[in-house]
Amino acid sequence: MSSPSVNRRIVLAARPRGAPTAQDFRLEQVPVTAPADGQVLLRTVYLSLDPYMRGRMSEGPSYVPPLALGETMGGGTVSRVVASRHPGFREGELVLGATGWQDYALSDGEGLMPVRDTAHPSYALSVLGMPGFTAYHGLLNIGQPRPGETVVVAAASGAVGAVVGQIARIRGARVIGVAGGAEKRRYVTEQLGFDACLDRRDPHLAQQLAEACPDGIDVYFENVGGAVLDAVLPLLREGARVPVCGGIAHYNDEAPPPGPDRLPMLMALVLRKRLRLQGFIILDHYADGYAPFLRDMSAWVAEGKVKLREDVVVGLENAPAALMGLLEGKNFGKVVVRVAD
Amino acid sequence: MSSPSVNRRIVLAARPRGAPTAQDFRLEQVPVTAPADGQVLLRTVYLSLDPYMRGRMSEGPSYVPPLALGETMGGGTVSRVVASRHPGFREGELVLGATGWQDYALSDGEGLMPVRDTAHPSYALSVLGMPGFTAYHGLLNIGQPRPGETVVVAAASGAVGAVVGQIARIRGARVIGVAGGAEKRRYVTEQLGFDACLDRRDPHLAQQLAEACPDGIDVYFENVGGAVLDAVLPLLREGARVPVCGGIAHYNDEAPPPGPDRLPMLMALVLRKRLRLQGFIILDHYADGYAPFLRDMSAWVAEGKVKLREDVVVGLENAPAALMGLLEGKNFGKVVVRVAD
Numbered sequence: 001m002s003s004p005s006v007n008r009r010i011v012l013a014a015r016p017r018g019a020p021t022a023q024d025f026r027l028e029q030v031p032v033t034a035p036a037d038g039q040v041l042l043r044t045v046y047l048s049l050d051p052y053m054r055g056r057m058s059e060g061p062s063y064v065p066p067l068a069l070g071e072t073m074g075g076g077t078v079s080r081v082v083a084s085r086h087p088g089f090r091e092g093e094l095v096l097g098a099t100g101w102q103d104y105a106l107s108d109g110e111g112l113m114p115v116r117d118t119a120h121p122s123y124a125l126s127v128l129g130m131p132g133f134t135a136y137h138g139l140l141n142i143g144q145p146r147p148g149e150t151v152v153v154a155a156a157s158g159a160v161g162a163v164v165g166q167i168a169r170i171r172g173a174r175v176i177g178v179a180g181g182a183e184k185r186r187y188v189t190e191q192l193g194f195d196a197c198l199d200r201r202d203p204h205l206a207q208q209l210a211e212a213c214p215d216g217i218d219v220y221f222e223n224v225g226g227a228v229l230d231a232v233l234p235l236l237r238e239g240a241r242v243p244v245c246g247g248i249a250h251y252n253d254e255a256p257p258p259g260p261d262r263l264p265m266l267m268a269l270v271l272r273k274r275l276r277l278q279g280f281i282i283l284d285h286y287a288d289g290y291a292p293f294l295r296d297m298s299a300w301v302a303e304g305k306v307k308l309r310e311d312v313v314v315g316l317e318n319a320p321a322a323l324m325g326l327l328e329g330k331n332f333g334k335v336v337v338r339v340a341d
Numbered sequence: 342m343s344s345p346s347v348n349r350r351i352v353l354a355a356r357p358r359g360a361p362t363a364q365d366f367r368l369e370q371v372p373v374t375a376p377a378d379g380q381v382l383l384r385t386v387y388l389s390l391d392p393y394m395r396g397r398m399s400e401g402p403s404y405v406p407p408l409a410l411g412e413t414m415g416g417g418t419v420s421r422v423v424a425s426r427h428p429g430f431r432e433g434e435l436v437l438g439a440t441g442w443q444d445y446a447l448s449d450g451e452g453l454m455p456v457r458d459t460a461h462p463s464y465a466l467s468v469l470g471m472p473g474f475t476a477y478h479g480l481l482n483i484g485q486p487r488p489g490e491t492v493v494v495a496a497a498s499g500a501v502g503a504v505v506g507q508i509a510r511i512r513g514a515r516v517i518g519v520a521g522g523a524e525k526r527r528y529v530t531e532q533l534g535f536d537a538c539l540d541r542r543d544p545h546l547a548q549q550l551a552e553a554c555p556d557g558i559d560v561y562f563e564n565v566g567g568a569v570l571d572a573v574l575p576l577l578r579e580g581a582r583v584p585v586c587g588g589i590a591h592y593n594d595e596a597p598p599p600g601p602d603r604l605p606m607l608m609a610l611v612l613r614k615r616l617r618l619q620g621f622i623i624l625d626h627y628a629d630g631y632a633p634f635l636r637d638m639s640a641w642v643a644e645g646k647v648k649l650r651e652d653v654v655v656g657l658e659n660a661p662a663a664l665m666g667l668l669e670g671k672n673f674g675k676v677v678v679r680v681a682d
Contacts, residue, residue, distance in 0.1 A: 225605055244612045250605045259600015263607050264566055264591045271585045271620040278619075279612040 004043070004082070007032045008316055009102035012067045016057055019252045019327060024057065025073070025320040032104050035085045040112075042079035042097065042105045047316065047337040048125035049075065049323050050159070051223075054251040064281075073101035073319075076130055078121045080340075096124045101319055103339060117298075126159055126334040127308040128297055134282040135163035136293045138243035139221060140171075142278045147172030149218035152209070154228040156197055157184040157309065159334035160245065164221045165194050166306045173219070176212045178205070178228050180329045187332075192307060200224075200329075206231040216240075225249040233266070236273050244279040251327060309333030345384070345423070348373045349657055350413045350443035357398055360593045360668060365398065366414070366661040373445050381430045381453075383420035383438065383446045388657065388678040389466035390416065390664050391500070392564075395592040405622075414442035414660075417471055419462045421681075437465045442660055444680060458639075467500055467675040468649040469638055475586055475623045476504035477634045480562060481512075483584035483619045488513030490559035493550070495569040497538055498525040498650065500675035501586065505562045506535050507647045514560070517553045519546070519569050521670045528673075532648060541565075541670075547572040557581075566590040574607070577614050585620040592668060650674030 006029050013026035035041045056067045056074060067074065077099045081089045086109050089095065094115040099105035115124045126132060145151050151168040155161040156177025165175045165188070177188045177197035188197040196212050198205060209231045216237035222229065226249025236242070270277060300306040311333040313322040319337045326335050347370050354367035376382045397408045397415060408415065418440045422430045427450050430436065435456040440446035456465045467473060486492050492509040496502040497518025506516045506529070518529045518538035529538040537553050539546060550572045557578035563570060567590025577583070611618060641647040652674040654663040660678045667676050 222608065225608055229608070244608060247605060247608050247612065250609065253605070256601035256603060256606055259602050260597035261600050262597060262602050262604040264588065264594070265597055266604050266607060267563065267566055267570070267585060267588050267618075268591065269620075270618050271588065271622075274620045274622055274625065276617065276619045277608075277611050278617045279610075279615045281612075281615055284615065 003034070004032045004104060006030075007102055007104040009072045009100075010316065010319060011070050011072050012057055013069070015059055015069070016054075016252070018254050020054065020057060020320070020324055022320055022324075027317060033106060035083050035106055037085050039106050039108055040081050040086045040089045041083040042077075042095065042099055042107055043082045044077050044079050044099060044103055044105070044316070044339040045094070045341075046078040046122045046125055047075050047101060047319060047339050048077065048130070049313075049319065049326055049335040049337060050131065051246055051248045051251060051326065053323060054248075054327055074098060075100050076125050077105075077339075078115055078124050079105070094118060094121050096129065101316065103316060122310060122312075122336045123301070123308070125336055126310060127163060127301055127306060128294060130282060131159035131334060132163050132297055132306075132308075133285070133290060133293045134245055135160045135221075136167060136297060137282060137285050137289055138245050138280055139164050139167050139219070141289075142243035142276075142280060143168075143219040143221060143241050145171050145173040145219045148174070150174045150176065150213050150215060151219040151221065152176045152178070152213065152217050152232055153221045154178040154200065154224040155248065155329070156188045156192075156194060157332060158223075159308070160223055161221070162188070162192055162308055162333070163306060166192055166300075168219070169193050170300065170305055176209070178209075178224075184332060187309065191309075200228060206234075210235055219243075222246070223248065233269060236269070236275060239274050240276075242275060242277045244277060245282075248327065248329075311335045313337045315339070344375070345373045345382075345445060347371075348443055348445040350441075351657065351660060352411050352413050353398055353408045354410070356400060356410070357395075357593070359595050361395065361398060361661070361665055363661055363665075368658060374447060376424050376426045376447055378426050380447050380449055381422050381427045382424040383418075383436065383440055383448055384423045385418050385420050385440060385444055385446070385657070385680040386435070386682075387419040387463045387466055388416050388442060388660060388680050389418065389471070390654075390660065390667055390676040390678060391472065392587055392589045392592060392667065394664060395589075395668055415439060416441050417466050418446075418680075419456055419465055420446070435459060435462050437470065442657065444657060463651060463653075463677045464642070464649070466677055467651060468504060468642055468647060469635060471623060472500035472675060473504050473638050473647075473649075474626070474631060474634045476501045476562075477508060477638060478623060478626050478630055479584035479586050479621055480505050480508050480560070482630075483617075483621060484509075484560040484562060484582050486512050486514040486560045489515070491515045491517065491554050491556060492560040492562065493517045493519070493554065493558050493573055494562040495519040495541065495565040496589065496670070497529045497533075497535060498673060499564075500649070501564055502562070503529070503533055503649055503674070504647060507533055507641075509560070510534050511641065511646055517550070519550075519565075525673060528650065532650075541569060547575075551576055560584075563587070564589065574610060577610070577616060580615050581617075583616060583618045585618060586623070589668065589670075652676045654678045656680075 095112040156179045177194045185197040223246035225247035311331045436453040497520045526538040564587035566588035652672045
């Protein structure tokens with residue numbers, strides 16, 4: 001192939017106040033640098049968009065360090081090696097990395113992993129990658145559902161929630177999902193096999209959840225917060241487990257919501273119901289947990305026991321709008337940006 | 342001894358609004374019934390007063406069922422068998438039970454345990470009993486302090502807090518206590534061996550705690566809530582553990598405090614810091630955990646490694662005022678009522 005000359009990249013132009021807008025991003029064009037000895041030049045093929053990215057756009061503390069103004073937006077990527085001066089990589093192969101929102105990137109190879117499933121390379125960003133591993137670790141190691149227990153998961157058609165529910169079904173639990181809109185809800189029950197799926201926008205969500213969980217809730221996989229958490233809390237059973245991996249309903253909050261202050265109520269509930277609330281960041285668990293995850297999940301995907309719908313956005317320039325939509329729940333499935341063929 | 346004829350008992354006269362008052366209790370005198378076949382008649386010697394009793398006085402859900410109006414106040418007791426028609430008990434022996442706020446009680450023997458340490462029978466209500474077991478289980482099984490880690494415990498001179506801190510010291514942790522007033526603070530550091538003890542009423546508690554915990558907090562044993570929890574939250578380290586066994590600062594609350602609503606903030610903190618918040622009720626753990634606790638704690642007490650100060654109130658009729666004082670932190674050590682010699 002001819003040597004590329006221009007790298008398009010999208011940088012953080014301004015820190016969002018509340019929901020991000022187009023003005024918070026800037027597309028820049030810079031020259032592509034040829035790889036030095038020991039380096040590879042990578043062409044981004046797929047870019048993953050994930051809720052945690054909102055946290056990095058703000059200055060305050062998050063579980064990932066904030067981006068600097070003018071810095072290229074970060075993100076997981078599947079890339080093709082287009083030039084290699086590194087003995088571990090050959091031109092044409094696909095690698096999983098974190099080269100962010102840009103067409104090209106140089107790498108010294110550190111942190112790059114081969115993409116084995118070349119028929120579905122984007123799966124390395126979804127069901128076989130970070131979101132799938134998040135679902136697997138959080139549900140099995142913290143949630144620990146037992147057969148017959150009731151598991152509730154919000155964002156049930158999303159990259160993490162869909163996998164949480166399907167693993168819980170494999171483990172013999174009843175699974176109630178919450179998703180936005182009739183189409184997603186139908187998909188969650190008919191395609192993913194959840195026992196039921198409620199509408200997150202329904203004003204009677206709390207009552208519907210209570211009816212769907214007549215024995216209460218044993219595991220609530222927390223990735224949204226907001227109205228779903230409010231509906232879940234009174235239904236948690238004694239000894240319930242709450243793996244906490246996100247709270248997308250609040251990512252755009254500028255200030256804490258008005259009172260009363262329910263923090264003491266939550267602590268009292270933790271005591272009275274003997275709850276276990278446990279946060280986790282999946283990056284902490286790759287060293288110990290990724291290999292068993294990949295073995296189990298690859299088998300489940302091959303057997304058709306775990307499915308994942310992808311919401312593919314074409315073109316790097318469309319990533320900002322796609323992230324804004326993701327934060328509002330407008331996506332339907334795991335969002336990946338197809339940056340190149 | 343002559344056969345007793347009158348049983349004094351203290352019943353719940355009214356449900357408190359906020360802090361209990363004398364009008365919420367009523368002392369009644371009723372005849373003592375002689376034991377039937379298979380029963381023992383017990384004379385209360387020591388009655389334990391504990392914060393959980395406040396929860397039982399209210400109607401709302403608590404981790405223990407509410408008392409009915411007119412019902413005798415419940416509570417752990419050390420009693421002497423004064424008449425026995427039960428083959429398992431002989432007159433004169435001391436037993437641990439839960440016969441509540443009264444001079445005498447009949448029992449069919451179920452749930453009674455022999456009191457082995459007859460030199461200090463009240464220890465069966467404190468360091469060798471429920472509060473000691475609460476400290477042991479919560480700290481070691483949920484808190485899991487490692488040598489060199491920082492453990493914070495409030496109500497540090499109280500029945501549970503004092504034991505938590507001393508066990509944490511045995512395990513090689515740094516221990517920072519919080520207590521009310523100079524006398525208690527001195528006792529906690531000089532007698533119990535905590536590394537430091539702060540004043541819960543100091544308006545600069547948050548700043549002082551930050552200075553006392555320069556590396557942050559690895560384990561916070563939660564039994565108070567309120568200002569101590571507020572000061573602790575920003576200092577929790579990644580991976581910190583928070584065993585939750587009480588929230589005495591809120592037991593008299595009539596309504597949730599004013600806003601803003603910090604519940605989403607707490608959930609975000611659980612995620613960002615990978616916290617584990619876990620509630621427990623010690624009654625759940627007697628079957629599996631009591632024997633190893635009693636073995637370890639008896640040894641520590643015998644070796645002088647764990648001490649406990651008792652705040653002994655004389656006379657059953659003084660129990661209501663003593664419970665009111667306990668809920669305001671006016672006690673100094675584990676509160677036991679000496680009901681008879």
